[in-house]
Amino acid sequence: MLDKIKSSEGTLSRSERKVANQVLENPDQIVEASIQHLARMAQVSEPTVVRFCRAIGCDGYHDFKLRLARSIASQDKFFFRDVAASDSSRELSDKLIDSAIASMQHIRNQLDHQAVDAAIELFCQCERVEFYGSGGSGLVAEDAQLKFFRLGKPAIAYVDPHVQKAAASLLDSASLAVVISYTGKNKDVLEAVGLARQTGAPVVSVTRTGSPLALLSNINLNVDVAEDSDMFSPLKSRLAQMMVLDILAVGIALRGGDEMIDQLVRATAAIADKFVE
Amino acid sequence: MLDKIKSSEGTLSRSERKVANQVLENPDQIVEASIQHLARMAQVSEPTVVRFCRAIGCDGYHDFKLRLARSIASQDKFFFRDVAASDSSRELSDKLIDSAIASMQHIRNQLDHQAVDAAIELFCQCERVEFYGSGGSGLVAEDAQLKFFRLGKPAIAYVDPHVQKAAASLLDSASLAVVISYTGKNKDVLEAVGLARQTGAPVVSVTRTGSPLALLSNINLNVDVAEDSDMFSPLKSRLAQMMVLDILAVGIALRGGDEMIDQLVRATAAIADKFVE
DNA sequence: ATATTTTTGTAGTAATATTACAGTATCAGC
DNA sequence: GCTGATACTGTAATATTACTACAAAAATAT
Missing domain, CATH: 3.40.50.10490 (Glucose-6-phosphate isomerase like protein; domain 1)
Structure with missing residues (x-):
């Protein structure tokens, strides 16, 4: 999603780009923000925000926020957690697999x-x-x-x-x-x-x-x-x-x-x- | 998130449980649904839905949907996509890695x-x-x-x-x-x-x-x-x-x-x- | 410099979520 | 089995939020 915004930044108008920048700078804040909020942050009007959403291929602000939430979530979900002797085998396997997945995602990004x-x-x-x-x-x-x-x-x-x-x-x-x-x-x-x-x-x-x-x-x-x-x-x-x-x-x-x-x-x-x- | 709903199902009232069931049955539909929609699906009133959200520890329907979107996204994000000769190496590696991650997640669930x-x-x-x-x-x-x-x-x-x-x-x-x-x-x-x-x-x-x-x-x-x-x-x-x-x-x-x-x-x-x- | 197109904002509208309140059901105690 | 208390649920009103139509402004081309 963030990639998508970045790549379509060229086709956006100036005000829309302001919105894009806000989103790219602190996406996790935006997920929780209302359209008003975002408009104020980017110093543009609310309809501009809606237009921005449409421009990057979403149905509207709602749809945009949903997709953003999705893509952000899946980035952060997997990470290394230290294993402990007290872990059940379920915890252990979850931790190890998550950690392995995280490293795969890392490869995906840095290859x-x-x-x-x-x-x-x-x-x-x-x-x-x-x-x-x-x-x-x-x-x-x-x-x-x-x-x-x-x-x-x-x-x-x-x-x-x-x-x-x-x-x-x-x-x-x-x-x-x-x-x-x-x-x-x-x-x-x-x-x-x-x-x-x-x-x-x-x-x-x-x-x-x-x-x-x-x-x-x-x-x-x-x-x-x-x-x-x-x-x-x-x-x-x-x-x-x-x-x-x-x-x-x-x-x-x-x-x-x-x-x-x-x-x-x-x-x-x-x-x-x-x-x- | 879905686990959370399941585990707190015991403390919910009858109507709230109707909502919980709807959410558990088809979470991906719910993410896109409005509060009205969900209320109608569960055959309860809208405030009941809000109460349900509060009961499972969310601020409101908005917050609930956001969290749900997050947790669902990371489950479904990775899946097998067929590779094609026309794929760029970026597409190719993304597809293969996603597919590998999907299989890891599968192991995580079925072990x-x-x-x-x-x-x-x-x-x-x-x-x-x-x-x-x-x-x-x-x-x-x-x-x-x-x-x-x-x-x-x-x-x-x-x-x-x-x-x-x-x-x-x-x-x-x-x-x-x-x-x-x-x-x-x-x-x-x-x-x-x-x-x-x-x-x-x-x-x-x-x-x-x-x-x-x-x-x-x-x-x-x-x-x-x-x-x-x-x-x-x-x-x-x-x-x-x-x-x-x-x-x-x-x-x-x-x-x-x-x-x-x-x-x-x-x-x-x-x-x-x-x-x- | 003017006309045209694009971009942007204002104001209004529709919808969505939330709250207050009242009615209904449930249960305990008598 | 009835009464009262409590908890649950829905209706209606309200506030917030997202969206649309339109007009003004800016940017570009002629």
Whole structure:
């Protein structure tokens, strides 16, 4: 909703823009305000407020406030709450899931779409792709392998640091290296990236903004997740990384057209006999 | 909000309860309705509606509708939308993330908390735990291994079907087997479970309700994720499984007290020298 | 500089929500 | 089973709120 206001700001008249600014500045106040209130705050007349509502695609002030309330609510609903030993399993699961959702929303807001597009482009152009990750990120690398080789392009994941380095040194400019690391500071991975870059292979990283790994890569897909709640287990960063790679994979699949869909269908059919019934 | 209404239903008068029922039955209609409208729907007078609002802790009808809009919005905001080749990467990522969030919310609502408690109990009592999963679920099993052995209890993941069967036949009643499968129909995994049960080891499964695997297990942690959007890559089921196991792990960690926290700290410190800076 | 279009505000109208009050039902005590 | 008290509910009036029609003002083009 707020995005909508921002994007349609260009088509608004001067007074209407005054209203828009008021709304954007303190939306949570506006939700509770009457049309009079808002008109006074923006120093315009009440009908102008109504016109503003219509201009951004609402039925009237009522409808506008309702939609605003909705969109604001859902922004704030999910956040990290500390877990306690006294929590029931219901409280515990609610807290953890809400926290995970919050981190997903965060990814949704901060993901660099240009980088995604650029990464898709690199993938489409390369002949083969290799994924590097250690520890927890190694799992993400393997998950990515599963996703990407179903698309019909040679894809492999290396989780062992030594093997990573050996593999990286054997890349070439027709390959693509995708490097996954939560902190972006893992020595082994950084060394592997250095070797990869020397071969002329482009490197796409999935790590936090500004980390050593991000700086060493051609493209970085930002995954900045709050560390707060990951004390017990680093779930959120893992979910976020997998999410980003999934977006990449689906983006590529969509761009690949029917041919790639065929590959998917065949890959799925290949394991059909593994199931009962 | 709806919970609040439900819980305070006991203190309401008969007419007020009529209003409450109307609200609970179709909340999304009510959000758009005027006080007249709602009064007519509940077959009461308008002041009764106002009284109802006050009774559940709102300032008036206005305030009530605002709060209702808020709470409903955040429930329905996320849902699956089909991706299209024409989607920009922004649209694509928004759709995929929303869909993933929706599946998390689904887990939040349908998770069987009694089963979680029972699984925690089993874990605390066992001497060692083994995780079984193949293909994509194999990754989840390995992720679980990482989570659980940090808690100081022997934990191991088997992803190879043959190894799974061999390992399962060597379990005993002091072990715990955790079996992960999206469909719950994988033959190899089912056979492994059969072997495990014969040894007297309890089996906790993470799969869909009512699947063959769920029926064979002592406890099942339901993970029913809509299949709709997982055509390109089975992300949502994976996230859901990992989420559930994370809830389990954190639940156990919290119940383990300071001793277990110590284990966590030590496990984290052990890899500290792997990072630059 | 004038005409035209767009924008903005004023005043009035319709609706919506709220309040005061009175009638009705419910229940306890006799 | 009746009476009185209490709680509940609806009617009617009021105040507030949102909206519309119209006219004035500003901005733009000719």
